[in-house]
Amino acid sequence: MIVKKISLVVTALFSMTMFAQETASSSQEIKPEVKLSYLDSVKSTFKKNDMAARVDSLWMKELTSLDIYDDLSKDIQTINSDVTVDEELPTELLKQRLQAMNEKSPFNIEYNQGLENIIKSFLKNRKKSFSRLMALSEYYFPIFEESFARHNIPLEIKYLAVVESALNPKAVSKMGATGLWQFMYGTGKQYALKIDSYVDERSDPMKSTAAASDYFTKMFEVFNDWELVLASYNSGPGNVTKAIRRSGGQTKYWDIRPNLPKETQGYVPAFYATMYLFEYHKEHGINPERAVVKNFETDTLNIKKEMTFKQIADLLDMPQSQIQLLNPSYKLNVVPYYQGEEHCLRLPKDKIATFVSNEKQIYAYVDYQSTIRTIPSRLAAKVAPKVRAVQPEKINDSELQLYKIQKGDNLGAIAEKYDVSIADIKKWNNLRTNAVALGRTLRIKSNVDPLKKEVKSIPAIEKKSDEAIASTDDKDKNATQSQEYVVAAGDNLGSIAKKFGTTIAELKELNNLASNNIGLGKTLIVSKEVPVIEETASVNSALASNASVDSFKKGATSKKMSEDYYVKKGDSLYSISKKYPGVTISDIKKWNGIKDGDIKPGMKLKING
Template sequence: MKILKFTGILIWICCFFSTSYTYGQGNPATADTSQSAFEFIKDDFIAASLDSLAGLKYFEGFECPTDETLKNVFGFTPGFVPVYADSVYYNRLRKLDAASPISLTYNQYVKDYIELYAMRKRGLTERVMGLAQIYFPMFEEHLDRFNMPLELKYLAIVESALNPVAKSRVGATGLWQFMYGTGKAYNLKVTSLVDDRRDPLKSTIAACEHMNDLYRMYGDWLLVLAAYNSGAGNVNKAIRRSGGKMDFWQIRPFLPLETRGYVPAFIAVNYVMSYAAEHNLRPVQPLFHHFEIDTVIVKDVLTFSQISNMLNIPVEEIEFLNPAYKSRIIPATRDNTYVLRLQKKNIAGFVNNEAQLYAYRSQAEIEKEQVLAMMKTVTQAEYHKVKKGESLGLIARKYQCSVNDLKKWNKLRSTNIQIGQRLIVRPESVQQVEYAQAKPKPAPAPKPTTQAEAATEKNISENLAAVAPADSAKPEASTPVRKENKYHRVARGETLGRIAGQYNTSIAELQRLNNLKGSNIQAGARLIVGTTELTESAGQAVADNYQKPKEKNTVFKYYTVQQGDTLWKIANQHEGVTVEDIKRLNNITNEKQLKPGQKIKVTVVS
């Protein structure tokens, strides 16, 4: 019995060390097969890039071609998924390897990714095959110009699945997945409106230059691919940790996890794209091919909506062909032009109507601009930097406002201020102005003048024709003339200096007109601020007009009530307007009747 137990223990120990030796000392290409299987089950970045095509608008409404549209050379039934033995994969890759300067090895890691592209993600692979008909001719042209292996075109499938707006979780962008810093090193500029990393042509040239630089470092294309993915620093560290080996499969265990699957995925894409028909894979046919695309130079700012409306091209098509423009705006100038890609059939329309395109605005855009121009008058805030010896009162007099105004605008609890402190002396304001124009009288009447002129009584004599009866004639030269005082109701916080500036007069003149000995005035006081010469008939007409503000031809200046507004605050914002005027014009008996968004009359324009 003891002998049997001892024998069992001995067998268990031998099995344990045998297993340890297999995983620790086996061939580097196949040693961590279980680890590879675990990595494969996890949805890595390569599978995620394929999935990004599922939402690409370019493919909306398109399905895979039927047997009638594409010849089925192997006679497969639709949906059939062929499966081949390892020996078949091995022999096919040997043929590809013999014709390429890149070492295309077959092993379990490569097989895992062949199954990913040819079996589990078949539908997305067929979409990639469709996009390849647009991008591969351009890739091959520039790879050939740089004297590089044409098989490197497949790297863009591993990187982005040929999605031109693909963006990784770490910020790599575009067909060739450039990081911001690497892209900048190869002259790929990024601004708020344009990202050259998403430009198919510019990024392809940059990718060729980058891979050429890496090849000069390593002299091995598989190491170049590893460095392209993880950076030369990580590859150099892996080489050191492997004892100086310069073979990808020998340094693979020392590379970042993502890069370990990167090269096998590249080899698998080479295989699947070369033997697509053998795997019953047929491309989703694109809307257009590479040879159907052309370019024009844009010399002025242009939006995709302008191009779409003028040339009758779907915005989605323009966006797909020009992915570098992030906000659908081409910020071109005569000194800084940009390239626009369109189908060849639309190029003539652009060239023939280029000037009109730059000038074109849709009706909706025109109306929006007009409304904004009419409804908003914006005044920027003005600041004053406190100097030595200045007080709040001195600053208030300088800018013709009150101390209370300065305290309110700057949220000050007291009059204490510090040297160098920045004070708001003119607050930012946005007023909404609207004119309610009634039907015109049979007799012609002049249009209202500017807001400032309409708000004061200085121009009453110029508008007599608008308020006089239709059959009234001009006053004769001998018509009696009388002078009439102009008044201003003092609002809380107003100063004599501020009122003087408002009516273009001086403090001394206001003191003379109102018999004031000092500059102290009380809120609610009625001050004479000037005089107006009127004929007797004109004076009567004006009086009649102001007594009847609701007659058909009356034009009012309106204000939209904002949150926190009071009648006093609204009156203070409009020249020559008092709280009583607003109450009378709007039949307001209680200030609590005001509601945000309500439009009220603030003065009579004509």
Template sequence: MKKIVLLTLGLFLSNALFAQESQHVTPTLFTPKISYLDSLKATFSNHATSNCIDERWMKEIADASLSNEMFFDIENMNIDEKVAYNLDTEVLKKRLRKLDVQSPFVIEYNPALENVIKSFLKNRSKSFERQMAIAEYYFPLFEEKLSKYNLPLEIKYLAIVESALQPKAKSKVGAGGLWQFMPETGKQYKLKITTYVDERHDPIKSTEAACHYMMNMYEIFGDWSLVLASYNCGPGNVSKAIRRSGGKTDYWEIRKYLPRETANYLPAFLATMYIYEFKKEHGLVPHKAEMKYAETDTVMLKQAMTFKQLSDLLDISEAQLEYLNPIYKSKYIPSIEEETFYLRLPKNKIGIFVSNEEKIYGYLAYLEQEKIRNIQLALQAKKRDSIAKQDSLAVVANLTVKNNDTNEYEEVIKKRTKEVVSKNFHKVKKGETLSEIADKNNVSIVNLRKWNNIKGSNINAGQSLVIQTIKKVTVNEVVKKPKPKPKTEIVEPVVENAVAENTEKPTENKYSSAKSKIEIKEDYYIVQKGDSIFSITKKFPNLTTDDLKKKNDLKTDNIQPGMKLKIQG
């Protein structure tokens, strides 16, 4: 019989589970996050394995060492120092003439240029092979924008000199992005910079800004070499160099009057162009790009979301999202009224997002509900703990009052509410952002910056951040109130030579009535438990503490229960 019951129950449960799996899962506040997420993704349309960027190549294209090497070379290289490398000068001249014919740039042989080319081939050939893969990703975008504004396509090589094609590259003076705009120059060319967004890091918008800058500078100087020099050090410094040289406008003639970095800048650009154009002749084997910019697309977002949420939903790494969307500073895409924000994804991921948009936004709403519910549960738990603590204090206080019979005052519990500020510390993990830390600790980013004196969004792994919480707590204060006065106990006067029985059990109390007018020459009082000199004098009119001590030859206020004190006489 038991076997039949168990078998029937098992079949019932199996059918119930099968029915649940076959239906659309509706989230509730009590649905575990992981099960809801997995169930939701199982219903996604076009939920196929992605050909997203491989993790190894992802590390390669995000490696800041490439930009650091280029920054170092531009600042420190002595381009007038000869370099030992097997490259025939006549062969180099012939190749440079070929470049000059097909380019609007003046590309002529110069010993300093030869030194830079040899230095790059000797010391940075492997870096160039790596950069060529990243160039395969970005160059189609650059060429499209340069063609749009009728600018020389060779300017695309400038982004290699500026940032080594790292969209998140930052110089020590504060320039940022593929084209290394300073904040003020970026804003001048309509690149938005806010707490959450920095459009200097956006490949499309920053390339547009660079094109506009080049056009403006060409109208001033009319020479592409001087345009590039002004891009590095500003048109003012180039104009000063021209005046100091006596009005000469050839780059190589004014080079010594330019800042050191700019003096190395154009030779580095021309050397980079040469190496890319003649890579086969020098045996360079470019790495291959796993994805090109054209294989990505954008979708407009309707509400805020984090890279972590997108990573969970779309099975794409946060690192890849960050590379495709370098504009967002804190791995967080905001939602601000009357502003539009876009998410760039591989095209197949765009398909998944668009096909399942309502489900994705529903999941984000579910996460928000879970967050609110967890906050409520935490507050309820704190409230229960506070009540339990209050009850325990009240019990202790009651025991203290009952057991302390010798005190003249009772201890009573008085409750009041006050705000308590507590500080905790959060140790920053690798890859964490202010937005994620604020979200985890249920605080605002504004307060997080204020508590830790952070002006921007930069934080470092291992850094300890202060997290403040303000709680309203009920405080139990122990106060004292006067204890009711004990009834006055009048003991019959003891006559000298009286027997003990008459002393302990008086037959008549002559002071039991306040109206008694009987005058007795000698009167005594037996000290009771809890009595003091002060309390005894209060029982008898016109009796002071000094009188009582004098009548009984007391040097101190110390008295003991059972002592017989003279009251009158």
């Protein structure tokens, strides 16, 4: 008998334990799995490289800006070498430095008043520009020097690219000259530079420098003088020959200079002035800015499929501006693929390693993108006809349920509560994404009572009186909301995307993030600005009964004899009076003792009537 009782007790305890476990497991919150975009799923398989470079995209855009090119071009064309410039640089000291430069250069560098004026003009007006140019020179000058050394050309000619293009491979003159060395279309074709719809090799640093080296070599064979070679590069060999004839057969640049075209008269002095500032920048307090990338830190690879810069930037977590800086010959931000031809992509070495290690996945992603290619969003916005926003699907009042978004909610959890699909909720509420704004009220067509369903209960909804609802009607009308989230310790883009029912790619697009790195305390936008649907019904009343929406609206919008209105930012007496039919500006001023019409946000106004 005792054994039997013990057995019953053990059985009862075991049953209670199993029941408790089942109850605990059934009461656990069911969180829907967030689907990753195809891009995120591809990148999740990548082998990570610890040498990932940190590049400031704003600085990259600054380097590719055409501001310096425009300023220097204007200076060279307008500087009057006969006008003395007031800048602290003793003439004797300048003569000594020019002499030192002349001793180690094949150029005939001589002091003259015109050259001194141009040097002082650059020192006075272009110090900051030269600081930026020196940062760029750390990338481009090694390319120039290697090519010039191979052709036995003076290395000092590298400074000519500063005068020509301000070291901007995308520079285009008014006449159409393009690239670092400013080749015209015909000259580029003459030196076998490819120019088509996708590619312009006049902007390719290596190929255009090789073409420039060929030109310098041929012109030196003609003139046997490097200063005349520079003059012919600017104005053409024909104009130099004419100037020699008009000067009575003299062959020195400074002798024939008055007979050269006006722009060429300032061209060689500008070249010498540039050389001087690069050689003596420390003495004049010009500090080179940070070099973002150096040539030896980059490498190239051959592309096997056509790819856009955006695809490369998304896959390798790098700004498009850096790809543009390293690959300026691609005109449409696309690396094309022609059968039988090689197209190279230059990238930082660590990104090359990531690309080569994951080529299969990268090209699979490119193939996938090619099947869904559409016109660019900006172009689509311009050409698309303007239509009214699609109205949410009308829902039968008897099936209507309203749900107010609480902190931590996402569409997946809400769909589970009401036994409907996410797609239906988006259709009923005219949602374009899975992101929902905190505090927004959703319209849901469901016969399921979430309070009785064995899932996480609906958070308590604050009761509002008719007066409160009526006073908030005007506040919410035509308003927009966006949801933000402050990054906490342990957060990453994946966990935040899962929390708010969105994807990593969408978070990066909303917040203009170049990589998956996010700083502690950073505020992220987790949903786009969406129109707030005006709801004038009492939420709790709608959940409690099947009364019609019209009856709720009628009760909510009924005005009382007196009401308080709190002034919001952007309000005026005129806009407030429009919120209350039959109320004038004079009425509001009279009821509140306002004389001059001055109201401030937060101020309480009494509205009678």
